[in-house]
Amino acid sequence: MGKSVKSICEEYNNDATRLMDILLEIQCKNGHIPDEAIEEVAKTLNISKVDVIQTLSFYHFFTRDNIGDYTVYLNNSAVADMMGRADVAEAFEKEAGCKFESLSEDGKIGLYSTSCIGMSDQEPAAIINGKVFTKLDPYKVKDLVLDMKAGKTIDEMVEKYGDGHNASDLVKSMVFNNIRKKGPVLFSDYETGTSLKKVTGMTPDEVVGIVKDSYLRGRGGAGFPVGLKWDFCRRTQSEETYLMCNADEGEPGTFKERVLLTEKPKLVFEGMAVAGYALDAKQGILYLRYEYKYLKNYLESVLNEMREANLLGKNILGKEGFDFDIRIQFGAGAYVCGEETALIESCEGKRGEPRNRPPFPVQKGYMDEPTVVNNVESLCSVVRIIEKGADWFTMMGSRESAGTKLLSISGDCKYQGVYEIEWGMRIRDIIEMVGAEDVKAIQVGGPSGTLISPRDFKRTICFEDLPTGGSMIIIGHNRNLLRDIVLNFTEFFIEESCGSCTVCRANTVILKDKLLKIMSGKAGKEEIDELKNWTKFNKMANRCGLGQTAANPILTSIENFREEYEKHVKMDEDFDTGFDLASAVEESCDYVGRKPNL
Amino acid sequence: MSKPVVATTSLAGCFGCHMSLLDIDEKILDLIELVEFNKSPIDDIKEFTKPCDIGLIEGGVCNSENAHVLKDFRKNCKILVSVGECAIMGGLPALRNGIPVKECIAEAYLGVPSVENNKEGILPNDDELPMITDRVYPCHEVVKIDYYLPGCPPRAELIWEAVAALVTGNEMKLPYEVVKFD
Numbered sequence: 001m002g003k004s005v006k007s008i009c010e011e012y013n014n015d016a017t018r019l020m021d022i023l024l025e026i027q028c029k030n031g032h033i034p035d036e037a038i039e040e041v042a043k044t045l046n047i048s049k050v051d052v053i054q055t056l057s058f059y060h061f062f063t064r065d066n067i068g069d070y071t072v073y074l075n076n077s078a079v080a081d082m083m084g085r086a087d088v089a090e091a092f093e094k095e096a097g098c099k100f101e102s103l104s105e106d107g108k109i110g111l112y113s114t115s116c117i118g119m120s121d122q123e124p125a126a127i128i129n130g131k132v133f134t135k136l137d138p139y140k141v142k143d144l145v146l147d148m149k150a151g152k153t154i155d156e157m158v159e160k161y162g163d164g165h166n167a168s169d170l171v172k173s174m175v176f177n178n179i180r181k182k183g184p185v186l187f188s189d190y191e192t193g194t195s196l197k198k199v200t201g202m203t204p205d206e207v208v209g210i211v212k213d214s215y216l217r218g219r220g221g222a223g224f225p226v227g228l229k230w231d232f233c234r235r236t237q238s239e240e241t242y243l244m245c246n247a248d249e250g251e252p253g254t255f256k257e258r259v260l261l262t263e264k265p266k267l268v269f270e271g272m273a274v275a276g277y278a279l280d281a282k283q284g285i286l287y288l289r290y291e292y293k294y295l296k297n298y299l300e301s302v303l304n305e306m307r308e309a310n311l312l313g314k315n316i317l318g319k320e321g322f323d324f325d326i327r328i329q330f331g332a333g334a335y336v337c338g339e340e341t342a343l344i345e346s347c348e349g350k351r352g353e354p355r356n357r358p359p360f361p362v363q364k365g366y367m368d369e370p371t372v373v374n375n376v377e378s379l380c381s382v383v384r385i386i387e388k389g390a391d392w393f394t395m396m397g398s399r400e401s402a403g404t405k406l407l408s409i410s411g412d413c414k415y416q417g418v419y420e421i422e423w424g425m426r427i428r429d430i431i432e433m434v435g436a437e438d439v440k441a442i443q444v445g446g447p448s449g450t451l452i453s454p455r456d457f458k459r460t461i462c463f464e465d466l467p468t469g470g471s472m473i474i475i476g477h478n479r480n481l482l483r484d485i486v487l488n489f490t491e492f493f494i495e496e497s498c499g500s501c502t503v504c505r506a507n508t509v510i511l512k513d514k515l516l517k518i519m520s521g522k523a524g525k526e527e528i529d530e531l532k533n534w535t536k537f538n539k540m541a542n543r544c545g546l547g548q549t550a551a552n553p554i555l556t557s558i559e560n561f562r563e564e565y566e567k568h569v570k571m572d573e574d575f576d577t578g579f580d581l582a583s584a585v586e587e588s589c590d591y592v593g594r595k596p597n598l
Numbered sequence: 599m600s601k602p603v604v605a606t607t608s609l610a611g612c613f614g615c616h617m618s619l620l621d622i623d624e625k626i627l628d629l630i631e632l633v634e635f636n637k638s639p640i641d642d643i644k645e646f647t648k649p650c651d652i653g654l655i656e657g658g659v660c661n662s663e664n665a666h667v668l669k670d671f672r673k674n675c676k677i678l679v680s681v682g683e684c685a686i687m688g689g690l691p692a693l694r695n696g697i698p699v700k701e702c703i704a705e706a707y708l709g710v711p712s713v714e715n716n717k718e719g720i721l722p723n724d725d726e727l728p729m730i731t732d733r734v735y736p737c738h739e740v741v742k743i744d745y746y747l748p749g750c751p752p753r754a755e756l757i758w759e760a761v762a763a764l765v766t767g768n769e770m771k772l773p774y775e776v777v778k779f780d
Contacts (some may be wrong), residue, residue, distance in 0.1 A: 524742050570742075579740040581665050583728035591700045594723035598664070 178417025271379030611657025
């Protein structure tokens with residue numbers, strides 16, 4: 001053990017900022033990270049044991065205990081529930097002989113829940129030993145567990161491959177792309193290298209100028225203008241600048257980046273190189289969520305191919321001094337790492353806790369140097385903007401939202417998958433496009449977004465009306481909104497809070513308790529407004545977007561579906577609060593030896 | 599028109615809120631001009647003798663008697679007000695809420711030095727005694743509460759203002775420093 005830990009650390013030059021990579025390798029090799037390994041890592045990297053433990057304990061996919069030869073991480077997102085997760089979970093428990101969040105008696109199979117794994121269009125889905133298994137049902141689960149008991153390798157357990165590159169030798173995954181609508185920016189034909197060739201003939205300022213003229217706004221959700229971000233970064237004087245591509249899409253219901261990375265990785269990497277040129281950055285980091293680790297070998301080979309074609313590396317395309325290369329940094333299961341400062345912390349080998357701002361990453365980011373963090377889709381768009389010009393781009397979309405948007409659509413509709421649409425499309429038209437009927441509600445922008453009712457179906461997808469990072473969950477009429485959606489999302493935020501800000505850590509739990517009380521039918525009518533009042537604190541007193549939006553499922557559902565709450569609450573004065581004196585005094589009476597006289 | 603009728607009680611509290619009510623000094627003369635008291639420690643009426651308009655509750659619920667009194671107040675009062683932290687959140691008595699009630703009783707009657715003469719380990723279990731609840735409940739978890747007056751105790755003027763507002767129907771002034779103490 002000791003020797004191999006040493007050699008793993010050596011591989012990363014005993015650099016403590018690469019702690020994530022080191023821990024990931026140990027986790028992969030051993031199935032967990034034993035105490036001896038923690039000590040060995042601390043000693044070798046010359047950091048304290050606590051430094052190792054605090055990083056390790058932050059991430060969902062790092063474990064100190066053995067989690068089995070076969071470890072099932074079954075997604076527990078709202079969409080998974082809608083698609084029949086409960087039956088699948090029950091089948092797993094029955095076949096494996098253990099409950100979720102535990103290990104089978106022989107230590108062979110571990111069953112665990114995990115937050116959305118980016119497969120909402122093919123749920124219920126699970127990650128087993130790093131491989132994704134989609135569209136599960138109780139019969140498939142039975143076969144899977146039989147295979148586990150027979151000791152099959154994980155690759156042998158994947159019977160059928162998905163479409164496109166999912167079937168390639170380096171991926172061999174059963175994941176499907178489900179590309180339903182190809183738009184002009186992301187999915188139209190493009191010859192790799194065209195834009196990179198073009199920028200080598202321009203000054204970095206000219207490149208930034210074109211991106212600014214295109215009014216391209218960040219596609220991760222917040223919508224900050226990309227060109228402006230680059231401009232701010234360029235204004236910071238520094239020796240070193242970094243470019244990061246945020247592929248941590250953890251917002252439940254989002255999976256568009258998975259598709260882009262599967263089918264258009266060269267577009268992503270070229271976008272990074274173009275940004276590298278504009279920012280004079282030498283190094284780019286693709287921060288990829290652990291859930292997509294099955295793409296690792298494939299993406300590495302694409303990078304190599306691009307290096308060979310001199311689209312990455314030194315003196316790119318013959319341009320003297322244009323050096324840029326990319327490394328892939330994997331996360332280890334933490335939604336909050338999609339927040340750019342948390343992502344940077346994670347890249348430095350630390351807990352993914354958001355930083356205080358200012359300073360902003362463009363002033364002081366990765367390794368305290370100016371850093372630009374851009375979304376996968378934003379960088380893809382950059383390539384096409386350089387190729388075809390800013391005017392071409394601004395011709396598409398709406399006034400404040402130029403270009404196209406890639407939507408991940410899931411839930412109660414016929415055609416789940418990704419759609420590249422122009423900004424400004426009406427919700428009503430989207431519903432028709434995806435083949436949905438009897439729609440009760442749509443969750444736009446994931447749990448941190450808005451739950452809209454049919455009253456809002458005339459609204460449009462764009463920054464000036466209904467903004468979205470790409471997640472749209474269609475909710476049909478037979479769903480129980482509070483139980484299936486609002487409660488699930490609230491629990492998601494409790495699970496994924498980094499715990500740094502008190503309000504995010506504690507108020508989410510308070511909100512859940514109040515919601516459960518209303519759902520139990522033991523609450524008075526004024527408690528709906530009280531619940532709504534409590535959501536205010538999240539916006540007020542949290543450092544990052546996660547905490548600030550963690551109350552949105554409750555807030556927007558009260559605003560748009562008040563009747564769902566009113567169904568449960570009591571309107572009369574002397575209603576039953578659920579207080580039960582008999583059970584409240586049972587324990588004390590039993591202890592002192594008396595019969596309760598109620 | 600007859601005067602509005604007010605009832606008050608102290609459940610699992612320290613009577614501090616009632617003390618605060620008395621702290622309105624000579625205004626108590628104005629108060630009895632304004633309202634009539636029914637069941638309350640202030641006039642020592644033990645049982646409700648007529649339906650009341652306002653019930654002021656101090657303290658949370660820590661035993662069966664508290665629960666009965668509180669439900670009795672709900673039945674007899676049109677408006678119930680939780681007065682002070684203990685009524686609103688359980689307050690100091692609720693410090694025991696993280697500890698199993700058995701351990702609390704054992705500590706009180708068997709563990710502390712002042713009961714070292716309790717050689718037989720007698721635990722109070724007479725039928726006349728209230729039964730201890732598993733934890734201390736804020737009033738609104740037991741019955742519906744209409745209004746909340748924060749403070750430990752709420753200052754005298756606040757209680758005065760609240761009662762006056764309820765009686766006159768005017769909106770109550772709640773400046774920041776009255777509800778925020780830090």
